[in-house]
Each structure stands twice: as structure tokens, then as C-alpha cells.
Amino acid sequence: MNAKTADKVATVVICLFAGIIVLVLLGLLGFILFRGLSHISWDFLTSAPETIKAGGGIGPQLFNSLFLLVLTMLITIPLGLGAGIYMSQYAKPGKVTNSIRLVVEVLSSFPSIVVGLFGLLVFVNIMGIGFSLFSGALALTVFNLPLMVRITEQAMAGVPREQKEASLALGLSRWKTITSVMLPIAMPAIITGTILAAGRVFGEAAALLFTAGMSSPRLDFTDWNPLSPFSPLNPFRPAETLAVHIWKINSEGLAPDAGEIAAGASAVLVLTVLLFNFGARWFGRFMHRKFTATR
């Protein structure tokens, strides 16, 4: 085989492989949406699941997922911002900083099931919070924090040095420089990254099995007192999320329409993640345009 033929063959093979990947994604999305969309209705999205009868919905699970996401972000964002700022602005280059960076890297590659086990032991049992949204949010924080730190650190590193120096030269403290000059410039990148991270949190299940639990109490959507045990807003009640629900009905679902429910729930999950993805993209482009526009 001469060089020209080899070149052609290789090009075809590479394009073919790239094509396969595109087909896999299209097939995946097509399958989920095709199987799932027909099952999605207002009733499906709002009603409670049934254990053995057909016709159950995913209302509480959907609510739990969203509520858990909010709780997680409330804990993660301040922590992640602080740690990221420390890494990019205060940490002096050297051995200590390098080992902290290694810690972040290791933490981000821990299997989520191990994070879940840790949550079970420490948050659920030792701290006595029990299977609850709050335990789940803490576990997801462990899972999400390294990502937030990296997002913040990179966004802060992307701020032009002249901006920082201009502020320092005016006689502003470093902290004021960080919060008033650098953070606003880094914000678009941080927000884009956070939205993507939120998508990851929304779909996570393994870390939640043993922390937020695999069941929900019968929620009373008329009771909005966060202290009442049946209130949807009570952060100390167990909560099965959408992703956990999909896993559960696939492995032990008894309802005759378990397959359809799983498909419908998967479609909802994927659509939400797509929404986060496009949201992040759109926001990134919007901010880019806003900042580069001449007027």
C-alpha cells in the first residue's frame, strides 16, 4: 500500500470513527426522547409515584432534585469561591500550594460511591443528620467542591494582571481588589462553569443513595413550614431524587409501567441537563458579546 492510499484509508477511518461518536449521541438522545417524551405529561411531572400500580408520576422526585440542587449550591458556591480565590491569589507558589493542588485533584477523582459512603458514615450516622436532603447536599458538596475550586481558580487567573495592579496602585487592599475589580471580571466564566457543574449535580445518584436516601415521605405540598416533617421544604427529611428514582425502578421497580416511568424520568433528566448546557453556552456567549461590544 503506498503512502497516498494509506493516507486516504486513514482519513476515511478517522472520519468514520468521528461519525460513530455522533451517531452514538444521536442514538442515545433519540432513544431517550423517543421512549420518554410520549410519557411526559403535566400529570406525570406533578403526581406522586405508585409502588405497584401503573400510572405513577415523578412529582416529588423532581421537586427533591431541584431543592437538593439549590441546597448544594448554597453550600458549595461560598466554599468553592473562597478556596478558589485562596488558590489563585493568596497561596504562595511552592510545596504547600502544590500539595493543596494535588488534594483538589485527588478529591475530584474520588468515586462518587465512596463519597456517598463517607456521607453515610459521617453525615448520616456520626453527625446524626439521618437520611436527609441536608446529608445529601453535604455529600454533593464534597463531590462538587473540587470542580468549583478549579472553575474559580481558572477564572481568576484569566483576569488581566493590569486590572489587579491598577486597583492595588490606587491604594486598595488586596481583598477589595479581589472582590470589586477581579471578581466582576471573572464572574461570567465562574457562572458558566457553575451552571455546568449544576447539571452534573442534578444527574448524580451514587453519592445520594446512602445520604439523601431512597424514599420520600408522603409530601404535603400545601404545608410550607420547613420544620414540619411532611413539608417539601424540610431539609431534614429523606428525599429520593429523580436520578435515584430512575436507578431504583430499574433495579427493583414493581409497577407494571416501570419501563415507561424510567424512560419518562430519564427524558426529564436529560432535558434538564441539556437545558443547563445550553443555558451555560448561551450565558457565556451573551456575556462575551456584552463585554466585547464597543457600546
Added chain:
Amino acid sequence: MEQSAVKGQKTNSKSAFMKPHIREEWVGRVYTFVCILVLIATILAIVYFVASKGLSTFITNGVNIGDLLTGLKWDPEGEPAVFGALPFIFGSFSTSLLAALIAAPLGCCAAIFMTQIMPGAGRRFMQPVIELLAGIPSVVYGFVGLSVIVPMLRAIFPGQGIGILAGSLVLAVMILPTITSIATDALAALPGGLKEGSFALGATRWQTIYRIVLPTTLPALLTGVVLGMARAFGEALAVQMVIGNAPHIPRSLFESASTLTSAITLSMGNTISGTAHNNALWSLALILLTMTFIFVFIVRVLERRNHR
């Protein structure tokens, strides 16, 4: 507080802590430092708790560490209970290795496609595809694996469709984005002169890729593959849904098997804390954790070589 700050400035007090900017600086430093401490404390706590629980199997329950690592029989509720975790270890290694073997060529080809063959339009089109693949939650992969891949394998091959191959296929798709994005970054960072020199000598594009591009980026490509394997090794639910969960070493790719993660997922909820069975599951988690460290170590070594 505010009042004293203003006063401190007006009277230009020598006391350093009265100066608002010094106090402010302090608040910032303490706040960010506490955040980083939380991060470090978290990882130390994870290592400590998983290790102490995982090691108690050997210390409290008297299981031999060698027996656990090499034993073939897992019968935690039997009389006497037997904890041989080799089937799980085997399952984890075989699924993640196989997944990497499937995903690596695909991912590298996608990266070459995006950087060398169609750097403009191809990349604009492929990049979102890869990002979306990365964004799909693992339970959804498990669900699709269960409803598409398993029946398909059952129709073509002997057996029930569940098993190592089904798990590997699902994992391969899941780790594809990791491998592809790292490979793409590495290929895109290659200095243009390197390629042009080769083209100028009359080499074809494939010869250039094969002789120049791939060898120079090899450490980075391997980094991607190792990170992909690490992700596959730690993935729990998607694998658990399609692998069958039988606690023994399968004789073929199409026979029910188990991984470390699937064993933990299935049994942790049904055991009582402090029992030998429960502790044994923590030992499995400890193996997972150790492997994570090994993967990170390998990645570090590869990166160091890459920078040289």
C-alpha cells in the same frame, strides 16, 4: 464596628487593627483560608474514615488481607462467612480496561478529526457532541444500556446479554468525552511548525499524524486514557445496572459478573454498621480509594513527562 472604623481613619490611629483596610484584608484571608481548610479536612476525613472502617475487617473481624484480595468465594452471610473479593476486583479491572480499549481509539480519532482533518467546522460540530455526552447522567447511561445494549447482546451472543461486555460498552461511551477532550487539547497545543516541517518534506497527512503528531502527544493521550479508566473504575450505578451482579469470576464476556462498586451499591443498604459483612464492603471501598490514588499518581508521572 463601622463607627470605630471611620474614627480610626480620621484620627489616623497607629493601632493597626483599627485601620479598615487591614481588618478587611484579614477578613478576606481568614475566609478564604477557612474554605481551603474545609477542603483539606474533607479529604483527610474521607481517607481516615474509609481506611479505619476498611481496615477493621482485618483488625476486628480477623479476615486475612491476602484472602480478601485473592479469595474467589464471596459468601458474607454464610457459616462461616467467606470474604473473597477477587471476583469484584477482577470485574472492576476487566470492565474498565475493556472500556478504555474501546474508547481510546474512538476518542483519539475524534480528537484527530477535530484538530487535524477538519479543525474549523469539524470542531465546532464535534465539541458540543462531546460535551453533551459528558453531561448525560450515569443512571441514564445505565437505563439505556439496560434497554438497548443488553437486549442487543442477548440477541447476537449466547447468554443473557448482561455481563462484562455490556458494562464495558456503557463505560466506554461514558469515558469517551474524558479521553477525547484531553486528546484534543494536547493535539491543538502542538506547535504548527512541527507539522509544516513534515508536510514540507512531502509526507502525507497520515504519515505526519502517525510519525510526528501521535508520538509527541503520546504522554498526553495516555493521560486521557488513564483518567478515563479512573472514571470507569469508580463508576457505580451504570455498571451495576447492566453487569448482572453475580459474585464470581465469569467464564465469558456475556456472563453475569460484579465489580467493586456494584457490590457496594447493592449490599451497603442491607447490612448493619459494625458487622463483618458491612466492614468487608468498606474494605472494597478502601480498594477503590487506593486505586484512585494510584491513578492520580500515574497521571502525575505522565504529566511530568509531558512537560519535559
Added chain:
Amino acid sequence: MATTGMKVKDLSVFYGEKEAVKKVSLSFSPKQVTALIGPSGCGKSTFLRSLNRMNDTIGGVKTTGEIWIDDVNVNDPSVDVVELRQQIGMVWQRPNPFHKSIYENIAFGPRYHGIKNKKKLDEIVEDSLRRAALWNETKDRLHNSALALSGGQQQRLCIARSIAVKPKVILMDEPASALDPVSTSKIEELIAELKKEYCIVIVTHNMQQAARVSDRTAFFYMGKLIETDDTDKMFTNPSEKETDDYISGRFG
């Protein structure tokens, strides 16, 4: 105000092992413009940046020697850098306005230093913009983004921003090298105006500019101060051969 100059004694700056500035002693008088000239990499920018301890923000830089402003040694580790930098304004090569409105760019510093009164701030903004010869161009759009200004306007805004906090000394690091000739001459006029009140130190590559704007000139070469004198004398009759070679364009 403005009766303060700076005195530098035996200043050395090290980047790791490399000595970028070698035992430089130099003083800057009030109401005068001092130009620092020399070929690229001669240490003049590093020297300038050490005058307000801006090199602290880069890791691995060590500075020795003394820098006196009034009775304060800038290089004393116990000095409050934040307060110090308020007294020493700085202007960079590329205009770097904050990503804020024109008004905010100016008001940001004074407000931080304790001026909360809106009327007072308005006055400072107008006064600073007038001194920077930017008021007429911007008075109708004070609340538009500063990034919408042209490069030359942005640079004058940066100068206005630095004088808004009432510094004693203004450091300029090639303030006109990224600008077109018209903007450059506006900046030069502005420097001539500002020197009536401030002590100005300007780094420049452009010998004609040094000759036009400065009263005194210091020539740096390979990290050393070769010679310093009145600008007229430096450009007509320098005492050192290296200075002569550089000024007549034989290298650099």
C-alpha cells in the same frame, strides 16, 4: 502637597538569582518630570515598579536598598503598602480602565478611601477629568462603560483615575507607546500640565518624547544607572560614551 519627591539609595531588584536592577541611587524632585530611558531589558520598568512595591505582586522578586518618600522608607517591610500606594499613582503601557463606568473608574479609589458624600465624589470626578483634559469629551456620558472610549481617552482616564486619590508622585510606564501620534501628543501636553503639581517619573522608549517632556533624564543600561542629568545636557552633551551611543541611535 506636591512638595514631595523621592530618593532612592542603592536599590537592587532580583528575579530569583538574576539581578535586574543593580545598586541604583537616584532622586526625583517635586514639580519635575524625570524620564528613565534605556534599551529593552535594561531594568528601567522593574525599577519603576519597585517604587510603589508593585513587584511584590509577582512571586520570587527580592528588593534591597532604600526608597524614601517624605520620611518613610518604602522598602521597609513594616510599611503599610496599601496606604503607601495611595500616595504613588501609576499609569501603565496599555490603558487598563476598570470594567466599570467612566464615573466609577474615578470615584472607585476616593470612595474606598472614605469619601462617601455623593456631592464630594461628583466634584472629585469632575476635577480629575478636567485635569486629565477629558471632561468635555465625557461629561455627557459619565455613566457609560469606560471600555467604549478610544485608546487615548482610556489612557487619559487612567491618569485621571490615579490623580483622583491625590497622590504625591505619579509613575508612568511608557504611557503613550500603545497610542497613535495625536493621542500621544495629548498625553504629553497633559504631562506638562501635571508636573506643575506632581513629581512625575516616566519610563519611555521614545527618545524624542523624553527630550520633549522631561526635565531630567536617567539612562539605564544592563540594570545599572549609567548617568543622570538635566535633559538638555543629556541629549546634547552626555558625559558617558554608552549614553551618547544610545541617544545617537547606535544601539538599542
